[in-house]
Amino acid sequence: MKPATGEQVAPADYAKFSSILSASKLQISTPNAKPGSKYELAQDSNFSGIVNEHFYVDKGSEALVMNMEGYKLRNELRVLENFKSDESQTFYRLSADLMPINPREAVENSPSKNDAMTFLQVHNKGTFDDGKHGVGYIPHPLLRVVYEADRKGIKDHYWAIIKNNNVNCGKDSGNRDTPVCKNSYVRMNLGKFTPDVPTHFDIIVGDQKLVIKVDGVTKVKHDISYWKDMLSYFKAGVYNQFENGKSEAHFYNLEYAIDTKQAQ
Numbered sequence: 001m002k003p004a005t006g007e008q009v010a011p012a013d014y015a016k017f018s019s020i021l022s023a024s025k026l027q028i029s030t031p032n033a034k035p036g037s038k039y040e041l042a043q044d045s046n047f048s049g050i051v052n053e054h055f056y057v058d059k060g061s062e063a064l065v066m067n068m069e070g071y072k073l074r075n076e077l078r079v080l081e082n083f084k085s086d087e088s089q090t091f092y093r094l095s096a097d098l099m100p101i102n103p104r105e106a107v108e109n110s111p112s113k114n115d116a117m118t119f120l121q122v123h124n125k126g127t128f129d130d131g132k133h134g135v136g137y138i139p140h141p142l143l144r145v146v147y148e149a150d151r152k153g154i155k156d157h158y159w160a161i162i163k164n165n166n167v168n169c170g171k172d173s174g175n176r177d178t179p180v181c182k183n184s185y186v187r188m189n190l191g192k193f194t195p196d197v198p199t200h201f202d203i204i205v206g207d208q209k210l211v212i213k214v215d216g217v218t219k220v221k222h223d224i225s226y227w228k229d230m231l232s233y234f235k236a237g238v239y240n241q242f243e244n245g246k247s248e249a250h251f252y253n254l255e256y257a258i259d260t261k262q263a264q
Contacts, residue, residue, distance in 0.1 A: 005060030
């Protein structure tokens with residue numbers, strides 16, 4: 001890897017990020033603003049000249065740098081296409097060479113129950129895109145790939161947090177205390193965070209399956225037939241589920257692709 005120099009260059013100047021930039025907009029917060037707040041840049045996927053201290057390519061390392069400070073704040077590329085997960089020969093893929101920067105230090109001043117940061121997501125737009133949240137939208141991603149400082153004694157690992165049904169379990173849903181919501185997530189260990197070395201992730205959605213590969217090894221192959229009516233989309237960047245700190249992730253590669261498998 002080339003050393004970082006700190007010189008900030010527009011990500012659109014780098015062809016290796018064109019597949020995701022040309023298909024995405026940027027959802028970004030003002031640091032330390034109200035939790036959950038955000039605004040959008042490049043809504044038309046034109047990232048030409050868009051560069052700031054939170055979103056840039058380091059000229060030395062040629063990594064896309066994304067950072068954000070504050071609880072429930074974000075800096076994420078939102079791929080615009082909403083897709084169905086049940087097409088038997090069409091597979092939607094998000095691939096990343098990801099290196100978080102000092103994540104344990106970032107979360108050390110947060111209450112211990114909030115020690116996670118999210119980098120990659122498969123979210124939902126409901127069952128029909130009405131131009132707003134989406135009809136049938138539920139406030140839960142299908143998948144979050146996260147770093148957690150400590151989960152049940154396992155320290156500094158990546159985890160896949162997978163929504164295991166399509167039920168709205170939000171605080172206003174009236175479902176939160178039902179058995180189906182108390183068991184609505186599975187958490188799968190994706191391996192130990194390695195400082196100073198990027199980890200390669202492939203997230204593949206299609207044929208009613210969610211597949212996650214880490215450094216080329218399949219770690220997750222999960223039946224998502226329960227998700228077949230939902231529209232999904234990818235997100236990549238940083239989302240803070242911790243307080244009193246700043247996340248930073250370096251993406252040495254970040255690619256969005258639609259892969260077609262021919263009928264045998």
